[in-house]
Amino acid sequence: MLEESIEKAASTLKLPKDVVLGEVLVSFLGRHSVVIENYRSIILYTDNFIKLQAKNCRVNITGSRLMIEYYTNEEMKINGFIKSLEFE
Amino acid sequence: MIEWLNRHFFGYLFIEMSGFSPERFLNMCTVHEIELWKVVNTGPTYQFFMTVPGFRKIKPLVRKSKVRLRILKKFGLPFFLYRNRRRKFYAAGFFGFFVIIYALSLFIWDIEFDGNRMYTYDTLLKYCESEQIRYGMQKSKIDCDALEESLRTSFPEITWVSARVSGTRLLVKIKENEVLSEIPVKDETPCDIVAEKDGIITSMIVRSGIPMVSVGDTITKGQVLVSSAIPIIGDSEEIVNTHYVHSEADIRAKTEYHEERKVPLYRKIDVETGKVRKGLYVKAFNTSFLLMRPRPDGTSWKKTMEEEQLHLFQNFYLPIYIGNITGKEFISYERPYTEEEKKQLADNINKEFEKKLLEKGVQILENRVKILDNESLCQITMDLITDEPVGRQEAFKIQTTEEQKETNHSDERN
Numbered sequence: 001m002l003e004e005s006i007e008k009a010a011s012t013l014k015l016p017k018d019v020v021l022g023e024v025l026v027s028f029l030g031r032h033s034v035v036i037e038n039y040r041s042i043i044l045y046t047d048n049f050i051k052l053q054a055k056n057c058r059v060n061i062t063g064s065r066l067m068i069e070y071y072t073n074e075e076m077k078i079n080g081f082i083k084s085l086e087f088e
Numbered sequence: 089m090i091e092w093l094n095r096h097f098f099g100y101l102f103i104e105m106s107g108f109s110p111e112r113f114l115n116m117c118t119v120h121e122i123e124l125w126k127v128v129n130t131g132p133t134y135q136f137f138m139t140v141p142g143f144r145k146i147k148p149l150v151r152k153s154k155v156r157l158r159i160l161k162k163f164g165l166p167f168f169l170y171r172n173r174r175r176k177f178y179a180a181g182f183f184g185f186f187v188i189i190y191a192l193s194l195f196i197w198d199i200e201f202d203g204n205r206m207y208t209y210d211t212l213l214k215y216c217e218s219e220q221i222r223y224g225m226q227k228s229k230i231d232c233d234a235l236e237e238s239l240r241t242s243f244p245e246i247t248w249v250s251a252r253v254s255g256t257r258l259l260v261k262i263k264e265n266e267v268l269s270e271i272p273v274k275d276e277t278p279c280d281i282v283a284e285k286d287g288i289i290t291s292m293i294v295r296s297g298i299p300m301v302s303v304g305d306t307i308t309k310g311q312v313l314v315s316s317a318i319p320i321i322g323d324s325e326e327i328v329n330t331h332y333v334h335s336e337a338d339i340r341a342k343t344e345y346h347e348e349r350k351v352p353l354y355r356k357i358d359v360e361t362g363k364v365r366k367g368l369y370v371k372a373f374n375t376s377f378l379l380m381r382p383r384p385d386g387t388s389w390k391k392t393m394e395e396e397q398l399h400l401f402q403n404f405y406l407p408i409y410i411g412n413i414t415g416k417e418f419i420s421y422e423r424p425y426t427e428e429e430k431k432q433l434a435d436n437i438n439k440e441f442e443k444k445l446l447e448k449g450v451q452i453l454e455n456r457v458k459i460l461d462n463e464s465l466c467q468i469t470m471d472l473i474t475d476e477p478v479g480r481q482e483a484f485k486i487q488t489t490e491e492q493k494e495t496n497h498s499d500e501r502n
Contacts, residue, residue, distance in 0.1 A: 041111075041115040041118075042111045042114050042115055043111060044111060045110065045111055045114065045127070045129060045134075046129050047129040047130070047131070066129070067126065067127065067128045067129075068124075068125075068126070068127035068128075068136075069125065069126060070124075070125040070126070071114075071118065071124065071125075071127070072118065072123075073118050073119075073121070
């Protein structure tokens with residue numbers, strides 16, 4: 001209920017939703033690089049599977065030779081051969 | 089860039105991690121704001137980079153997440169210094185370089201003048217030297233305002249000066265007065281006009297004074313052409329007084345020039361063999377160093393040198409000069425002039441002479457060149473008939489002689 005009202009407010013005020021709602025923001029650069037913003041934590045990290053916790057969902061990335069180029073509190077960049085990205 | 093510098097300055101590590109829950113460790117690192125990058129999973133272990141200050145903070149995290157860390161490699165300045173801690177002279181040299189550069193930057197190594205047309209570089213430089221401003225002096229001792237002031241007062245033609253020190257150079261910009269600063273005072277002292285050369289008068293324009301000759305007259309050198317003495321004749325047709333004026337006239341006369349040049353019959357010819365020797369030359373302060381192969385005995389070389397001052401940046405000149413020397417071998421031999429070469433030579437000499445005359449304002453009417461061969465010398469004679477101004481103002485000094493003449497006359501009368 002609260003979330004919905006916040007979303008409405010954000011859309012009427014034309015504020016960026018990723019900032020206001022804290023939703024995960026995924027941007028791909030081709031299939032070799034992906035930047036994930038607004039994630040919470042890493043749940044699992046292996047060579048071919050990465051599972052991240054976001055605010056209200058989980059993000060699964062599958063691929064091979066996955067490498068975390070850098071990561072900070074808000075942002076993470078993953079390089080490698082990316083096969084798929086799923087939400088749970 | 090700043091990040092890169094930061095990492096290198098404080099050092100960073102390449103670390104291998106293995107253990108129970110690496111993800112937990114990674115998450116805790118973000119919470120504690122410890123920077124990690126290039127995290128790679130290689131089967132059972134994880135490898136990543138980490139800064140040294142970060143590494144100092146992770147001990148409790150390691151214990152909590154029950155992982156084991158192993159340092160694989162160390163990078164950055166602290167480790168570099170530690171590895172090279174015995175190389176003291178290396179460090180001394182490194183810092184010595186900066187010290188020397190700083191020391192050199194305290195002096196003036198180049199003085200440049202810009203905008204000077206009337207005064208040459210050497211005049212201005214000499215003047216600066218007399219003002220205790222010279223090449224190699226300390227920068228802090230230069231007072232640009234005083235230099236500007238003194239330049240303006242000592243050179244009246246300079247209307248605007250701007251002096252500034254930039255890097256190790258003293259740049260002086262000068263504006264010179266384009267019009268004459270003073271009007272030449274008209275010379276009013278009485279004088280005659282006297283012939284400079286022998287000749288026949290072709291034209292005469294007399295503005296003041298009494299002409300003593302007329303067009304068509306033959307004159308000799310030193311003859312008075314226009315007299316400054318104007319007699320004032322009274323009613324009884326006798327000279328009451330003599331008034332002396334500053335005579336002025338344009339007088340042109342037909343004159344002749346005879347010029348003779350003697351040239352040896354044999355000419356020396358230098359032929360380049362095509363062999364080139366190159367060398368370098370380095371000059372610092374008063375010592376110079378030459379890098380060149382010694383010349384083989386019995387050969388002669390023509391050398392040219394290009395010198396250049398070293399500078400780090402546009403205005404950071406150093407007291408070091410580098411010269412490029414190019415030597416070209418030549419062989420000289422003598423052979424007689426050919427007829428054509430003689431003609432060419434005579435022509436050249438003639439042209440040179442003509443040019444000299446034309447510069448003086450002489451008009452050339454006729455020009456004859458003759459080449460005569462002697463046994464040992466080649467004689468080139470030039471006969472020119474010219475038209476030129478011959479009048480020369482000569483300060484009036486005939487007064488006494490005239491007086492004498494007058495006394496003579498009076499004697500005769502008596």
